[in-house]
Amino acid sequence: MLHFSTIARLLLGTSFTLGLVASAAGQSKDVTPKYSNEFLNIGVGGRALGMGKVQASLAADATAGYWNPAGLVNLKNKYDAVLMHSELFSGIVKNDYAGFAMPLDDKTAIGASIVRIGVDDIANTLELVNSYGYIDYNKITYFSVADYALLLSYARKIGNVEGLSIGVNGKIIYRNVGDFANAYGFGIDAGVQYNKGNWRLGLLARDITTTFNAWQINTEAFKSSANVGVPTPKSGNEITLPRFILGVGRSFQLPGQFTALAAADFDITTDGKRNTLVSSSFASIDPHAGVELGYNNLVFLRGGVSNIQQIDASISGQKEWTVQPSLGVGVMLSDLRLDLALSRLAVEKLGGTNANSIIVSLGYGFK
Numbered sequence: 001m002l003h004f005s006t007i008a009r010l011l012l013g014t015s016f017t018l019g020l021v022a023s024a025a026g027q028s029k030d031v032t033p034k035y036s037n038e039f040l041n042i043g044v045g046g047r048a049l050g051m052g053k054v055q056a057s058l059a060a061d062a063t064a065g066y067w068n069p070a071g072l073v074n075l076k077n078k079y080d081a082v083l084m085h086s087e088l089f090s091g092i093v094k095n096d097y098a099g100f101a102m103p104l105d106d107k108t109a110i111g112a113s114i115v116r117i118g119v120d121d122i123a124n125t126l127e128l129v130n131s132y133g134y135i136d137y138n139k140i141t142y143f144s145v146a147d148y149a150l151l152l153s154y155a156r157k158i159g160n161v162e163g164l165s166i167g168v169n170g171k172i173i174y175r176n177v178g179d180f181a182n183a184y185g186f187g188i189d190a191g192v193q194y195n196k197g198n199w200r201l202g203l204l205a206r207d208i209t210t211t212f213n214a215w216q217i218n219t220e221a222f223k224s225s226a227n228v229g230v231p232t233p234k235s236g237n238e239i240t241l242p243r244f245i246l247g248v249g250r251s252f253q254l255p256g257q258f259t260a261l262a263a264a265d266f267d268i269t270t271d272g273k274r275n276t277l278v279s280s281s282f283a284s285i286d287p288h289a290g291v292e293l294g295y296n297n298l299v300f301l302r303g304g305v306s307n308i309q310q311i312d313a314s315i316s317g318q319k320e321w322t323v324q325p326s327l328g329v330g331v332m333l334s335d336l337r338l339d340l341a342l343s344r345l346a347v348e349k350l351g352g353t354n355a356n357s358i359i360v361s362l363g364y365g366f367k
Contacts, residue, residue: 033238033239033240033241033271034271034272034274035271036211036213036238036239036240036241036271037147037149037173037185037187037207037211037213037238037240039115039117039147039149040115040149040171040206041243041267042095042117044063044066044067044082044084044095044097044099044113044115044361045063045066045067045082045084045097045339045359045361045363046084046328046330046338046339046340046341046359046360046361047063047292047300047302047328047330047337047339047341047361048063048067049086049326049328049341049343049359050290050302050303050304050326050327050328050329050330050339050340050341050342050343050359051263051290051291051292051302051303051304051326051328052288052289052290052303052304052305052306052324052326053265053288053290053304053306054247054249054263054264054265054288054289054290054304055067055068055247055263055265056068056191056202056203056204056245056246056247056265057193057200057201057202057247057248057249057263057265058071058200058202058247058249058261058263059071059202060074060075060076061075061076061080061082061101061337061363061365062080062081062082062099062100062101062111062113062363063082063097063099063113063363064101064111064153064155064167065099065101065111065112065113065151065153065169066097066099066113066115066151067204068167068191068192068193068202068203068204068245068247069111069153069154069155069167069168069169069189069190069191070155070165070166070167070191070192070193070202071155071165071167071191071193071202072101072103072109072110072111072153072154072155072167073103073107073108073109073155073156073157073165073167074165074193074195075101075102075103075109075365076365077335077365078102078103079100079101079102079365080100080101080102080363080364080365081098081099081100081101081363081364081365082097082098082099082100082361082362082363082364083097083098083361083362083363084096084097084098084359084360084361084362085097085359085360085361086341086358086359086360087358092119093117093118093119094116094117094118094119094120095115095116095117096115096116096117097113097114097115097116097361098113098114099111099112099113099114100112100113101153107156107157108154108155108156108157109154109155109156110152110153110154110155111151111152111153111155112150112151112152112153113149113150113151113153114148114149114150114151115147115148115149115151116146116147116148117146117147118144118145118146118147119144119145119146120144120146121142121144122142122143122144122145122178123140123141123142124140124141124142124143124178125140126222127139127140127141128140143177143178143179143180144176144178145176145177145178146175146176147173147174147175147176148173148174148175148176149171149172149173149174150171150172151169151170151171151189152169152170152171153167153168153169154167154168155167155168163193163194163195163196164192164193164194165192165193165194166190166191166192167190167191167192167193168188168189168190168191169188169189169190169191170186170187170188171186171187171188171189171211172184172185172186173185173186173187173211173213175213175215178221179218179221180217180218180221180222181215181216181217181218181233182215182216183213183214183215183216183238184213184214185211185212185213185214185238185240186211186212187206187207187209187210187211187212187240188207188208188209188211189204189205189206189207189208190204190205190208191203191204191205198250198251198252199248199249199250200247200248200249200250200251200263201247201248201249202245202246202247202248202249203244203245203246203247204244204245204247205242205243205244206242206243206244206245207240207241207242207243208242210239210240210241210242211239211240212237212238212239212240213237213238213239213240214235214236214237215235215236215237215238216235217232217233217234217235219232240271241269241270241271242270243267243268243269243270244267244268244270245265245266245267245268246265246266246268247263247264247265247266248263248264249261249262249263249264250262250263257295257296258293258294258295259293259294259295259297260291260292260293260294261291261292261294262289262290262291262292263289263290263291264287264288264289264290265287265288265289266285266286266287267285267286267287267288268283268284268285269283269284269286270282270283272284274286275309275310276308276309277308277309286306286307286308287308288304288305288306288307288308289304289305289306290302290303290304290305290326291303291304297332298331298332298333299329299330299331299332300328300329300330300331300332300339301328301329302326302327302328302329302330302341303325303326303327303328304325304326305323305324305325305326306323306324306326307322307323307324308321308322308323309321309322310322324343325343326341326342326343327341327342327343328340328341328342328359335364335365336362336363336364337362337363337364337365338361338362338363339359339360339361339362339363340358340359340360341358341359341361342358342359343359
C-alpha cells in the first residue's frame, strides 16, 4: 500500500506539471502583485512559531536577522547560532533555516541567515502520454521546487538613546522550479527596536525598496505542454511590494520564579486586498498574538494565534472566521536552547487533513 506522502507527491506532480503554465498565465492578468516571495513570511525558529510568529519587538538572538535585524545588538552571548527544521503536510513541504550572529563592538552586530523551503520528488508527467496517445510510466521523471534566501544583516544602537537600535538586511533570493524555470532577486529590509523597562516595541519594513525577481523560463522544458493545450509562460519580472510589521510586547514577573511574556504583531501589506481581519484595496492588516510562560529561565510554555481569515465552511457553505493556533515548549540548559512547536492550519473545514506543522529548532550561544 502506497504511503500518503507518496500518493500526495504524485498528485501534486501531476497537477503541477499540467497547471503550472496555466496558473502563470492567469496571474499575469492581475496588475496587483500578490503573495510574491511569500515563503519568507512563513517564519523561522521554534520559539517564534510556537508564539504565533510575534517577534518584531522580541527577537534578540540569531533569528533577529530574519524577524527584525535591529534586535541583533541585544545578543546575550558573543556568538549565537540557530538551526531549524519544520515539515508540513505529512513532510511533503520542508522548511529549513540556519542563522548566525555576533557583535562587532558594544554598539554594532552582524548576522547571516539562510532559508530554504521546498517540495522534493515531484512527478513530471508532461511526457506521460506519447504522440500515439499511449501512457508510458517510464517517462515519469522527478524534480524539486525550492525557494532560497540569503540574508546579510547589520544592526547598530542609536546614539545616547538607551534601548533604541536599528538594523538592515540585504537579501539575495533564488527560486527554482526544476528544469522549467528559475529566478534571482534582491531586496532590502529595515527595522527598529526600542526597549523601555518591561516594554518592547518593534517595527520592520520588509522589501522597503520593493524586491524584483527576474524569472527565466526554459521553453524547451515545456515542449510537451502543447498536449494539454496551454501556452508556454514567458520570462519576466516579479515584484514584491513592501510589508510593514508593527510589534509590541511586555514582560511580567509572576510570583515565585515564574515569568510571563505577551506580545502582538500587526502585519500591514500593501499588495492589495487580502483575506485578513482588516482588508482594503489600500492595505490589509493581519494581527497575530502570542504568550510565553517561563519557570526559572529554564522551561517555557508557549501559545499563539495567527492567520485570521474567512473561509467557506464545507457543510453550510457560509463564510466563517478561522484562526491558526500554535503551541510550543522550550528548554534552556546553560547556553543551549531547544524549542519545539506545533502549528495547525485551519483547513479541516475545507476537507483538508494532516495539516499539522512540526517545528524543531536548536539554538546555542557561546562566548
